[in-house]
Amino acid sequence: MPADWILISTLGVTSFIVISGWGMVLWYGYQWPQMRGLFQRGVAGLPPTLQQRLVQFAQHQAIDQTAAGWLQQRVFLALFIAPFVLLPLPLLYKLALVLILLLRWLSAKQRQRRYLQRVLSQWPSTLDMLSMLIQAGLSLPAALHALHGTSNHLASMAELGHLHRLQQSGATLTEALQVLTQRIPHAWISLFAGAVLQAQHTGGALAQTLRSQAEQCRQQQLLAAEKRAQEVAVKLMLPLIFCFFPVTMLLILGPILIRFATGGEW
Numbered sequence: 001m002p003a004d005w006i007l008i009s010t011l012g013v014t015s016f017i018v019i020s021g022w023g024m025v026l027w028y029g030y031q032w033p034q035m036r037g038l039f040q041r042g043v044a045g046l047p048p049t050l051q052q053r054l055v056q057f058a059q060h061q062a063i064d065q066t067a068a069g070w071l072q073q074r075v076f077l078a079l080f081i082a083p084f085v086l087l088p089l090p091l092l093y094k095l096a097l098v099l100i101l102l103l104r105w106l107s108a109k110q111r112q113r114r115y116l117q118r119v120l121s122q123w124p125s126t127l128d129m130l131s132m133l134i135q136a137g138l139s140l141p142a143a144l145h146a147l148h149g150t151s152n153h154l155a156s157m158a159e160l161g162h163l164h165r166l167q168q169s170g171a172t173l174t175e176a177l178q179v180l181t182q183r184i185p186h187a188w189i190s191l192f193a194g195a196v197l198q199a200q201h202t203g204g205a206l207a208q209t210l211r212s213q214a215e216q217c218r219q220q221q222l223l224a225a226e227k228r229a230q231e232v233a234v235k236l237m238l239p240l241i242f243c244f245f246p247v248t249m250l251l252i253l254g255p256i257l258i259r260f261a262t263g264g265e266w
Helices: 002-031 033-044 048-059 067-086 091-135 140-149 155-168 173-183 187-202 206-235 237-261
Strands: none
Touching: 002 033, 002 067, 033 048, 033 067, 048 067, 067 091, 091 140, 091 155, 091 187, 091 206, 140 155, 140 187, 155 173, 173 187, 187 206, 206 237
């Protein structure tokens, strides 16, 4: 038995040292400046269909994420996972890896959900600004360029800036709007894309349509806030019943029960 424990401990320590060293090598390799250029040249050498697929995958991530950066992250993640699969590591190490990957996936989903909420909460104001620029005489590309040039930290402005950069890189308006609806899968964004395409095909008044959409979005936000306010009373029932009510009853009935148990007079 002691020999078995020594063997298991030695294997665990050796595996930890190997994985730690491999992780440090991957980290420094990922931070190496020439590594990004290497992946960019590799992506540029791929067939056009595969390049487009990689760009679509990357565009669902952060705003400034490129196909080369997305591919670099996935390759280094696969290289980090490879020792856990190939080496005869203890089960605890593999479970720890699964837990880390699960937490990483949940964290990414949470960040994506929060980003979506930020974009939607700022969307009516962005539509108002865009409609004012168009009503002032600017075309849609010029209005997007003006919004992209403003110094702000609004997530909705960043999404329109991403739309503008896609058009500048050679994508058509339809393709850029399709990417926007894929990045922000919500009915408001789909309505915006439909209004822009309809105005482009029919020559309709886009500024008035965007202003109407902004008012509609604000009304929906107000209704959603009122609904959440009405749900607060229902959500408070659980802590009231299981937390406050037992303590209150204990304070009221406690002295009576103690006096009754000690045989005191009422």
